[in-house]
Amino acid sequence: MSTDPEHRCGQVALVGRPNVGKSSLLNRLLGQKISIVTHKAQTTRHRIQGIHNLPGAQIVFIDTPGIHAAGNALGRYMNQAARGAMQDADIVVLVTDATRWTAQDEVVLAAARDSGRPVGWVLNKIDRVHPRTRLLAIIAEGRERAPFAFIVPLSAQQGDNLASLEQELAAHLPVGPALFEEDIPTDRSERFIAAELLREQLLLHLHEELPYGMTVEIERFVRTDTGLELGAVIWVARESHKGMVIGKQGEQLKRIGRAARLEISAQWQEPVFLSLWVKVRENWADEPALLTRFGYD
Numbered sequence: 001m002s003t004d005p006e007h008r009c010g011q012v013a014l015v016g017r018p019n020v021g022k023s024s025l026l027n028r029l030l031g032q033k034i035s036i037v038t039h040k041a042q043t044t045r046h047r048i049q050g051i052h053n054l055p056g057a058q059i060v061f062i063d064t065p066g067i068h069a070a071g072n073a074l075g076r077y078m079n080q081a082a083r084g085a086m087q088d089a090d091i092v093v094l095v096t097d098a099t100r101w102t103a104q105d106e107v108v109l110a111a112a113r114d115s116g117r118p119v120g121w122v123l124n125k126i127d128r129v130h131p132r133t134r135l136l137a138i139i140a141e142g143r144e145r146a147p148f149a150f151i152v153p154l155s156a157q158q159g160d161n162l163a164s165l166e167q168e169l170a171a172h173l174p175v176g177p178a179l180f181e182e183d184i185p186t187d188r189s190e191r192f193i194a195a196e197l198l199r200e201q202l203l204l205h206l207h208e209e210l211p212y213g214m215t216v217e218i219e220r221f222v223r224t225d226t227g228l229e230l231g232a233v234i235w236v237a238r239e240s241h242k243g244m245v246i247g248k249q250g251e252q253l254k255r256i257g258r259a260a261r262l263e264i265s266a267q268w269q270e271p272v273f274l275s276l277w278v279k280v281r282e283n284w285a286d287e288p289a290l291l292t293r294f295g296y297d
């Protein structure tokens with residue numbers, strides 16, 4: 001670990017409404033997938049730390065669920081995860097979609113300012129702004145909304161202008177030694193990431209509201225000579241949902257299982273044996289004991 005007296009280290013909370021690209025940005029900065037990404041809202045349910053080491057600085061990112069209007073205990077847990085992350089952070093980064101500013105962005109900005117932390121603004125998805133010069137007007141307008149510590153337009157997907165964000169963050173972090181060993185990319189366990197990679201495939205394969213009522217529990221996670229053996233339960237809230245997850249002759253569940261196995265296998269570059277069960281538990285998303293058991297604490 002560094003003994004450099006100028007070394008900087010601190011926590012950076014990534015906040016924003018769902019779907020603006022917070023998790024994509026984190027994965028891109030870290031160069032690996034630690035937080036799942038889909039085109040659907042509520043993909044990220046937890047607070048996830050990603051540790052990014054630069055020459056002279058260690059940035060501990062906290063990816064958060066998008067702040068939204070919560071309808072149940074799970075939703076409140078998610079919003080709390082985002083607000084709690086801001087309290088713990090040295091810097092709050094508000095992420096928005098550069099192509100538009102919405103009322104939801106306004107709500108998150110207000111929460112970010114309430115945290116009392118310096119707030120930086122990242123305009124993501126600039127690959128969708130045409131012509132690129134339009135950004136100048138968008139930034140000029142946005143600058144009026146708050147005294148941002150810094151403003152960085154970038155594209156997480158294209159990897160465009162990420163270095164500017166790294167520089168701004170490093171410059172605004174407090175001086176201090178690294179908090180984490182350099183080879184640890186996240187505070188989350190492999191078991192957690194495996195569950196998330198399976199949930200990502202559920203989000204991608206199932207329609208509409210269905211995935212929002214689901215969660216994944218990893219019951220078995222064992223490394224053997226031949227590979228990684230995983231046993232997972234997909235918990236759904238209704239008997240009818242169970243049928244939809246399994247599909248005709250089990251085809252849907254097979255597709256999901258195959259896709260998840262490939263993703264998990266790619267994550268750790270080893271063969272994966274995945275067994276899936278689908279079980280029904282009504283109201284799990286409103287029962288504190290179950291939320292704790294499923295990792296939402």
Ligand SMILES: Nc1nc2c(ncn2[C@@H]2O[C@H](COP(=O)(O)OP(=O)(O)O)[C@@H](O)[C@H]2O)c(=O)[nH]1
Binds near residue numbers: 044155
């Ligand atoms: N065009 C474009 N799409 C992006 C970019 N970053 C993320 N996305 C897409 O936006 C969607 C939401 O991304 P995600 O990281 O899950 O957003 P989060 O909910 O804020 O964490 C996904 O479909 C991403 O592929 C970007 O820079 N450009």
Ligand SMILES: [Mg+2]
Binds near residue numbers: 035037
């Ligand atoms: Mg996310």
